[in-house]
Amino acid sequence: MTALPQERRVVTAVPGPKSQELQARRAASVARGVGSVLPVFAARAGGGIVEDVDGNRFIDFGSGIAVTSVGASAEAVVRRATEQLQDFTHTCFMVTPYEGYVAVAEALAELTPGDHAKKSALFNSGAEAVENAVKVARSYTGRQAVVVFDHGYHGRTNLTMALTSKNMPYKHGFGPFAPEVYRVPLAYGYRWPTGPANAGPEAAAQAVDQIAKQIGPENVAAIVIEPVLGEGGFIEPAKGFLPALRKFASDHGIVFVADEIQSGFCRTGQWFACEDEGVVPDLITTAKGIAGGLPLAAVTGRAEIMDAAHAGGLGGTYGGNPVACAGALGSIETMKELDLNARAKAIEATMKARLTAMAEKFDVIGDVRGRGAMIAIELVKDRTTKEPAPETTAALAKACHQEGLLVLTCGTYGNVLRFLPPLVIGEDLLTEGLDILEQAFTRI
Structure with missing residues (x-):
């Protein structure tokens, strides 16, 4: 301690x-x-x-916005990161790889929902993870459209600003934004017109109807949603909403992406918030709580989807930095131990x-x-x-x-x-x- x-x-x-x-x-x-x-x-x-x-x-009561879940100076994070600092700070995984990156990918395959074969790619920030999840989904499906939800927040890059629903302070004056992004209703129980009990099925029906009429399911690469919304107000989508969308995605060959950047890594009392209703996403994006305060993010998902992008199509100079990977392994160790x-x-x-x-x-x-x-x-x-x-x-x-x-x-x-x-x-x-x-x- x-x-x-x-x-x-x-x-x-x-x-x-x-x-x-x-x-x-x-x-x-x-x-x-x-x-x-x-x-x-x-x-x-x-x-x-x-x-x-x-x-x-x-x-x-902030944890650096859900980042320091294991504390801001957790012993295992400090110990592992210090040991890695003494060995090397960087080689770039795309130049000469190292074991820490692989070990984090293995841990993510073990911890994320579903018993299918999984692979991961590591990045620097939540926004980068979401952006790369969209790239992977587009590559896998050959489609372009991305569906997101009212009150959703996904980041501050150009594409993730387009995915985010709140203008101030995130989008105001920063357009034009990336195209082929469509927003549909969310099951916001507290503010649903016919009451929280009806929000799940009614909002799901509205969302599916809008996707069918305005976009066409055959044009949708990905549905991206936070299983518990963060910046939008800690909204838990009403029961039944997430499973209905998961089924719709499966029925139409759409990649279902759970943005667990704020809600992941024990934050909601489960490793990932989508587990609450047994929802198994195709891709899951993580960051924030993953590495005890060191900058790291990941996209983890079905091996065949993650492998859709051509060799060299995913990456980044600092993505999966060795010190951050060491911190992540220390963070996960702490979460399990405590x-x-x-x-x-x-x-x-x-x-x-x-x-x-x-x-x-x-x-x-x-x-x-x-x-x-x-x-x-x-x-x-x-x-x-x-x-x-x-x-x-x-x-x-x-x-x-x-x-x-x-x-x-x-x-x-x-x-x-x-x-x-x-x-x-x-x-x-x-x-x-x-x-x-x-x-x-x-x-x-």
Whole structure:
């Protein structure tokens, strides 16, 4: 475990003087388009704590956006990455390969859903993984169209911006976007017009109807969906929706791609969120939680699909960097050793009990949702109209930050508070963080 004391501590204003000084340097030298949730500069992090340069310690309910699931300085990640650093930092797998890349591909074949033969290709980021999954699907099917969903988020490259549904801040002013991308309805239970019980079958029927009429299934290379939506608001598609789309894809020779970049690697209490309804994707994209904070991403899928791209058609200079691969093997070792799927379920039990109780006290909480350590509350001005309350959401996040709790917002309407604690967070820190949140609700 980390040597960093696992206790919250606020000793200066937030941000403190050293962070303010660094912020001035940042403003002068870093492009304005790179944002920050909280302008405090990190000095150390580990377990469930992030410590800033002023000595303030924040309870971490963000995990660097679901990346540091095993903690920000997990022993096995640090040990394996350090050993690899001493051997070599880079050769480029496409020039002279190395065992670490192969070992990560083997681990992904073992862990991802389905008992079919699987292969992987490794990349640097989630957006790269999604983009390459589309390339592979197009190569395999000989088709061009890609189907995505309302509220979906898939990245910031040109193609993945086209796949992403939210304009600000991801797409605004950055077009034109890649063609042959089609968006269909999502089974968003909380906001489905006829109620959550009907959302799964009705949304699936609408999506299939639109694909049939507007595109033609024979033109669709891939259906790309997050089994639990991340940036779009931690929406769990209503039951039955994912299996119906999986069946439709199978029936029409469409490659079904599960984007598990935010929801993968024990985050939802299973290795992958699509396992909840027994959905076996053709391709699965991973990143974030894969390597304990080192930049790594993967596309894993059916061997015959992954092999469709011609030799040399997939790759990248840094893809599957040896140090990042070592980190991934350390991260997976930690997840297995500490049974972080069970820990994610325990975090869910604690958080949902407290948040449900808060929803009974505070009318602004319209919905409590999510699985494992991927939990959210949607805030509304009125529970009947469900009008989003983004201003209240921002105010609550700021109030939490001032008290030493790092929380993130998300959602198409900017009205969702999302909670992504490291899976190794102590129960005491988890409870204290929820206390701070409840006090913020009481004040605001």
